[in-house]
Amino acid sequence: MPDSSPLPPPEAGGPGRAANRSLSVTDQIRDAILDGTVSAGERINEVRFSKTLEVSRTPVRAALQALAGEGLLDYAPNRGFTVREFPLSAIVDAYEIRASLEGVAARFAAERGLSAEERAIIEESLVAGDKLLARGEFAEGDLTIYRGINGDFHDTLLGAARNRMLAEMIRICHHVPMSSSRNIVAFEHRDVRRRHDDHHRIYDAIMAREPWRAEVLMREHVSGVKSSLVKSLIERGEQADIVNGSAAG
Amino acid sequence: MPDSSPLPPPEAGGPGRAANRSLSVTDQIRDAILDGTVSAGERINEVRFSKTLEVSRTPVRAALQALAGEGLLDYAPNRGFTVREFPLSAIVDAYEIRASLEGVAARFAAERGLSAEERAIIEESLVAGDKLLARGEFAEGDLTIYRGINGDFHDTLLGAARNRMLAEMIRICHHVPMSSSRNIVAFEHRDVRRRHDDHHRIYDAIMAREPWRAEVLMREHVSGVKSSLVKSLIERGEQADIVNGSAAG
DNA sequence: CCGCAGCAAAGTGAATACAATTCAATCCGA
DNA sequence: TCGGATTGAATTGTATTCACTTTGCTGCGG
16 A cells, blocks of 8 residues: 555646546546557556656556547557558548548438528538638638637537437547548648638538538548649658559548 | 455456456456346346455446446446446437447448458358358248348458447447347348348448448448337337337438 | 577466545435 | 435445466576
8 A cells, every 4th residue: 555545636637627547547648649649569567657647557547448448559369559550541541431431420410400400500510611711711720710710610510410429439439640621631721721611611512402512512522622632742752652543542 | 354365366257367356246247237137227236246256345436437438337426336228219329320320430431441251251152142041042041141241241341440439339349238230130041131232332432442432331231120129119019119210321 | 609498587368455535325414 | 294414224336355377587407
């Protein structure tokens, strides 16, 4: 017993938001993975983490199992967990998968209809985006604001699909490094304008109760983000040969 | 210590196949959920399971977390795990999601190409299916055989997509009760014949390196299984009003 | 110098003990 | 009689300990 007091909560992770230590540790380890504190392919040492986070191995193991379920870690019996590697091809694939899934979500939303609250949020996101884009160029911090607007649009539509499994799968796609919807890969004003126009058209299709059109538009929308990513990577001279044939599509 | 001997492996679950107890327990609990031994919506008691399976709570908790990651269980902090309920609408949705995902898998396979081994397995499944269907009607046990043939075709194609995340998501869809590809919902000879013809066409599209065609065909193929399920449920007089508008697809 | 057997250290797996929370029944008080 | 606080049993969360597996090193033999 290293400590005399019964249980002084080690809430070191910041504002004590998580319900219990396992969840808190899960968030901390996930962040460490996503921001590269622990590098890809690296093997995770349970005792090391438990010492760093000042908890026992139990919540650490719980967190690792949860993160393995999210697809961020690999597990091998008697050998523990390793950080899964995401080659560029896997990242590009994740966009394709997400495009397909969000397309289905848009179709479901069009079939099932939106609640008044959902309509309000989406329309607000459309208006806010219009206003932000009206000036013709971005000021400092505008992109961060648009990230939020974009997230609101997609999250609300996803909720309107009323299917939990679908939501969880898309959430997993978002956790693939660089694949999050909060990462606006196109920083050009013209590209963001185009993406925002997509939002308008998707919303129109959903309100017109045209499921098939909503699906196709959403698919193309997300797929377009992928293409922008691939294009920008190529322009930056990064190894683009990893990307498979459909990259230009 | 309830036992004098150091560790007499409780391998009660059958042939000791799993690498460790957590994995073994995971399989046992999953089976219990899927075959209805524990009913949907039920709250899971950790100590009860640990006594039944004659292990400690530790591997039971590990198993529950893993199954929550698979989407079979819900977790609430300080309240434990409950068996997730799958209303008919969720099952139908799972077919739509799977159709979309397997469509992407077929496209990837067409883009990336098949290995010699994969071609061999698929061609064998096609030939075996042709032979089985040639007689014009099913004998006892034929459907079980076709279940295996069908599984080989889909699993091999999924492997050829060379994307782990995609494979895991489809696997999750399969774990939704009644949604497994091993469940041939159409028991009519004519319907199975039609499904098997789909397999031929999908394979042709992949070998012809026509990704888009492969995707559309696979999507329609899986979606057709959903329609058959819905139709048979309606004919059996089950409450079909739960199914949403796209049922007739 | 290379290879392999054996041993020691490190790490994971499982069980048990303990803390904290939830939940239900009960006991008051209005 | 109803509502709410209280208490205790049941259940989950965390820590610790022990058992087993893996792994890398060391030393012996070829």
